[in-house]
Each structure stands twice: as structure tokens, then as C-alpha cells.
Amino acid sequence: MREILITCALTGSIHTPSMSPHLPVTADEIACAGMEAAEAGAAILHLHARDPETGRPSADPAHFRAFLPRLKEGCDAVLNLSTGGSAVMSLDDRLAAAKEAAPEMASLNMGTMNFALYPMAARITEWRHDWEKPFLEGSDDLVFKNTPRDIARILTELGQQRGARFEFECYDLSHLTMLRHFADRALVKPPYFIQFVFGVLGGMGPDPENLTHMLRIADKLFGTDYMFSVLAAGRHQMPMAAQAAAMGGHVRVGLEDSLTISRGTLARSNAEQVAKVRTIVEALGREVAGPDRARAMLGLKGAEATAI
Template sequence: MAKKKVIVTCAVTGSVHTPTMSDHLPFTPDQIAAEAIAAAEAGASILHLHARDPADGRPTADPDVFMQFLPRIKQATDAVVNISTGGSSLMSLDDRLAAALRARPEMCSLNMGSMNFGLYPALDRYDTWKHAWEPELLEATRDSIFKNTFKDIETVLKLLGEGCGTRFEFECYDVGHLYTLAHFRDRGLVGGPLFIQFVFGVLGGIGPDAENLTHMKRIADKLFGEDYSFSVLAAGRHQMPLVTIAAAMGGNVRVGLEDSLYLGRGALARSNADQVARIGTILDALSLEVATPAEAREMLALKGGDLVAF
């Protein structure tokens, strides 16, 4: 039996890291477009995208900013565009959905529950900041919650799934999120080949241990049988070790500057493409083959890039 090809997702910028943390973090539309295109050329099957204020790099949900880079990425690559509905824990649900509803993409991320999402420990790592908003945003996560209630999830599934033909990267930050996804599956609100992203190392979610990865997979196997595929993302220094284990277990992988700013110990990644190329080398050493965007579309039953609104 042929080995299943590995889907490589690249999360280009996110809303976790700030400009002070790395000069290589893209935040203008030009930078995000260039980084996304280079990541696709390096082998990324899926591009997971957030937007940032072009003036100072703070997270933004403005659809007009998304539209400054989405068409350029589509024109230059065949990669699947996956738009975040997570945005930032400080955004409302309406804000987080605005760009996706405008763009009607093939895929969106969907966090499977409300949770504490603590970024404030990063405050201790820097003495000065490029922008005042950076420490303010990090401190705000000490007393805020990422909100995705059952009603919120129902809303996303109806507006984007039913309304736009969008399929989802179901982000599960803990074991309970798998049971929430099974609940929606049992209600008939999600179906088809599920694409589940196991998320490790976010303060408030499950820890970045190999034992937790095997546990998450064991529970997902119990709940979903063969009707799903999984991918792994891990925060910071845990990125490459855990995604490597995931690939060896038959899973897919996610890299990118949203999840880690580094390429190796003490070495900042100079681009998203650096991380894509690095995991490509690892997959090759494991005798695994990277899925093309067309193969990823087939594996995940996506509607096709010709049916988006950008």
C-alpha cells in the first residue's frame, strides 16, 4: 500500500508574535504576499493566513487589508488559502469572520472551544519594544479568554461551511475539543474527511509533549475512526520535534512564523520558506512525500480555488 502524502501547512504570520520578537516577521501586505508565495514555492500545500496593520504590525481583522494580499497569492501560486477565523483573542466573532465571509475561501481554521490563551509570559523576554501596543496586547491575555462557544461554532459552520462551501481546519488545543468536534459531527453539522489540527504548547491548552500527541491521536482514532486526518502544530522550540513525530505517525504538519520564529536552537528563521524547506528535508529523510496543492484538495474534499471570491 502506497504511503499517504504529507500535507504541509505554512502559517505565515499569525497574531501571537510581535515585530520586536523578529525582524523577519511579515506584517505589511507586500511582505505577507511575498512570504506566502515563497512558502508555496518551497513546498507548502496550504497557506494559513492572518492580517496585520501595515503601519505597526498589530493584528487586524480588516477585510480590506486581507484583500491587499489574497488575490496576489492566488495569482502567483496554486496553494490552498486557509483564512483564520481565530484572529486574536481580543477580537469579536464578527470581526474574526469578516475577511473569510468576504473571501469565501476553500478553507478556514476553526477553534473548537473557548480557552485561556496566555501570551503574557513573553513580556519577561524583552526590555524594550518597537511599539507600545505589543506589551499591551501581551498583558491583556492575562485576563482575557479566547471565546468560541457552541453557538459561535454553530454560527461559523452555518455562515462559512453551509453558506460559502468552505471546509475547515479544526483546531483542537486539548482533548475536550476533540469531543466537541465529535458532538458537531454527531449532529450532522460537519462531515466528510475531517482535517484536525492538534495544537500543542499554547499556555491554556495541552502541553507540548510527545505523550500528549499520542494521547490526542488515540482519542481521535476512537472518536473518528478512519474519517479524519490529523496535522500537528507546536509552539516555539517544540515545533520541529513534534511535527516530525507527527509525520512519522502518519500525520500532516504545520510550520511557519505564526508558530515559531526559529529555524533551530538560537537561530531565527529568516523566512517562512526556511521552515518549509527544513520540514521538507526531514520528510524526505523519513521517505515521505509532500502533497501538492491539488493532492491536498483531493484529500480534504475542497471546492477548488476557482470558487473563491478573491
């Protein structure tokens, strides 16, 4: 495939404000970051919210409501709401904003897994907020829960009832098997947009061999009915993106996944990462697709059919 989709994940729920002054926290910051990333070439914006006072990840629909209309008005990018939220949130909390907004796309983690962030705590010497250090250190006993029942509920309430399509986040080989299971149950339909996730402690390591193996199994399970994208945490972001682009896949960047633009250098914005990966993929002969092409390729319902 010559065309390539760039997704930008603006803020996430993994990094904390003390790690980078450039991490978007407030509604203004998230909205501006999204519009800048779209201008730089991101066709899809992967979205979380934060409490503007504390910077803590938030599931409150009001916090999403503070930036979603601005993004819809200010750019044409596909707005993709997280259903993962944070591992410390309940499923009801994680779904609240997406159910209200009825977005074109939503992310969906395809299994329960350890989600270990605690090594990050050792790198920070000054903390801006009291919650950050305990949150990170406590992740040595943290499980992100997404059981088959949870997944079926998300597919039903967001997919079947509200028309959303999904970014299927696969952190391990078993997640591909789980996606096949739900395809067999007719709860999802092609084309499947599979996001391979590398470098989260508890999931796959950021090894090139892991990507080639995941692709072999995805080919076996889904044939030509899927498209794949790659995100990799931290310093592995750009090398893995380059591998994905060279192999015909799509890419995801953003400050949710990595706070740096090169090893040891903080990215000043999400748009800076989008611009860099755009340079990489275009040098490989790929053509960056815009939001309208993303909607056509993924079979999305259109921004006008959302409740944003």
C-alpha cells in the same frame, strides 16, 4: 499514508513585530512570504492579516484584500483564512474577511480557552510599538471565546453557506469531543482535517504522550474519517512535526507558530521553516503533496469557486 501535507502559517496574531524583524506585517511581506513558502513545498497557507502601519493583528477585510488576490495569482497553494483572528476581536470581526472571500478552507478553534502570552513580554527589551507590551502582559486575563453557538455559526456561515472546509484546531482533549458533537449534528462531514495544537499556555503541553493520547481518542471518535496534522509552538515545532510525520500525520510550520529555525536562532523566513520540515519528512519516507493533491484529499471546492 505516504503523502504528507505541509501547512505554513505566515504571521498569526501571537507574535509581535519586536520579537523578530522577519515577521511578515505588510501586504507585500505576507504575499511574498506565502509565495516563497508555497515554492518551498507548502500546499496550504494559513492566513492572518496585520495593520501595515502598526503590525497589530487586524480583522479588516481591506487588509486581507491587499494580499489575497496576489497570493491566488502568484501560487497554487490552498488559501486558508483564520476565523480565530485574535482573542481580543469579536466574532463578527473575526468572520468578516472570510465571509467576504469565501475561501476553500478556514481554521476553526474547537472551544473557549485561556490564551496566555504574557511570558513572552519578559524576553523583549526594546519595543517597536506602544501596543505590544500591554497586549502581551494583559493576556494573563485573556480568554479566547468560541462557544458552541459561535462554532455553529462559523460552520453555517462559512461551511454550509459558502462551501469552505475546515482546519479544526484542537488545543485540548475536550475539543475532539466538541468536534464529534458537531459531526453528530451533521454540521460537518468527513474527511475531518484535525490540527492538534501543542505548546500554547492554556492548551496542551508539547509532550509526545499528549499526541499519542489525542490520536487514540480521535481514532475512537472518528475511526478512519479523519486526517491529523500537528503544530507546536516555539522550539518544539520541529520535534513535534517529526513525530507527527513518523506517525502518518501532516505538519504545520510557520512564523505564526515559531520564530526560530533552531534553538536560539531566528528563522529568516517562513520558507526556511518549510524547507527544513520538508527535509525531515522526506527523510522519513514521506512524499510532500502539492496543492492539487491537498484539494483532492480534503474535498475542497477549488480556488475558482472562491471570491478572492
